[in-house]
Amino acid sequence: MTSLQALLGIEHPIVQGPFGGGLSSVELAGAVSDAGGLGSFGAHIMTPDEITDLVKQLEQRTSKPFGVNLWVPIPGEEVPPTQAEWRDHVERVAGVLAELGLPEPELPGIGPSFESQIEALLAAQPPVISFVMGVPPADVLAEAKARGIRTIGTATTADEAVAVAESGMDAVVASGSDAGGHRGAFLRPVEDSLVGTFSLIPQVRDAVSIPVIAAGGIADRRGVVAAMALGADAVQIGTGFLATTESGASDVHKAALLSEDAKVTVLTRLFSGRHARAIPNRLIRELAAAESAVAPYPWQGHLMMPIRRAAGHEGRADFVNLWSGQGAPLVRARSAAHYLESLLG
Secondary structure, three states: OOHHHHHHOOOOOEEEOOOOOOOOOHHHHHHHHHOOOEEEEEOOOOOHHHHHHHHHHHHHHOOOOEEEEEEOOOOOOOOOOOHHHHHHHHHHOHHHHHHOOOOOOOOOOOOOOHHHHHHHHHHHOOOEEEEEOOOOOHHHHHHHHHOOOEEEEEEOOHHHHHHHHHHOOOEEEEEOOOOOEEOOOOOOOHHHOOOOHHHHHHHHHHHOOOOEEEEOOOOOHHHHHHHHHOOOOEEEEOHHHHOOOOOOOOHHHHHHHOOHHHHOOEEEOOOOOOOEEEOOOHHHHHOHHHOOOOOOOOHHHHHHHHHHHHHHHOOOHHHOOOEOOOOHHHOOOOOHHHHHHHHOO
């Protein structure tokens, strides 16, 4: 048993990556936890009431430990664009909106605050809370500890891992640049923090004494063995679980993960305003020149949400955010329990 297994009370050193934006599901998290791993759920777009209800649902679904993930806010992102700036952002996707028969979206209000989200999550007392995009305030971590909640931070470099450890969090995810979805860099720009998983693991292992969870490009038993050999105490897998029957990913997204298209992934800001790894599609190719001009998070996400939903409803991969890690070609369609079993040899 590794130190991470003992810390979290899980049977196997397997953590399911937490997906935000509707890709997580209570059924997936529960299935992974029941199978002996740590099931997870991404709650960064949820309201406090939704978070309270989510934890209740997870507690009803599984008697085993599970985790809920939140994004630490980046200062300045809460400032909305001006109306003129919003018009420019809308104009950039006007052709897509017209093709899908959608009206031009209005500039939305700010969503739920991190402070209100974490207050609700601490009150709900899930077994584990994980964070990405930074280190939460000290009082948050102190309250989690007082309530017996284990905390996990995310690092994309060894320096970020040190920051996580020094904050007092219980474990750290070493998230390599191979990983799908959003990059969690917070000490330096994403472009300066693209360390591959199997270069990152031993650097983080040497830098901190807390348990290390390796993430990025790990999709089968070989990746698990390699990560553990390099010093990881567990692995976190996103793309592989995203392709399982229980995940909240759309049929078109799952089909893309299992297709030849998944052999190529790119980093893009086009869907949310933050860098995330995805399978390139028509929208990414046609708007590639606008990568540096799109609205920051969360405003770009608000702009793209109706496009993503409409395209997903119509089964069109052209305009959907097809999050994927570089290990996707190793993924197969199966249940979460069968997939977890395959990772154990």
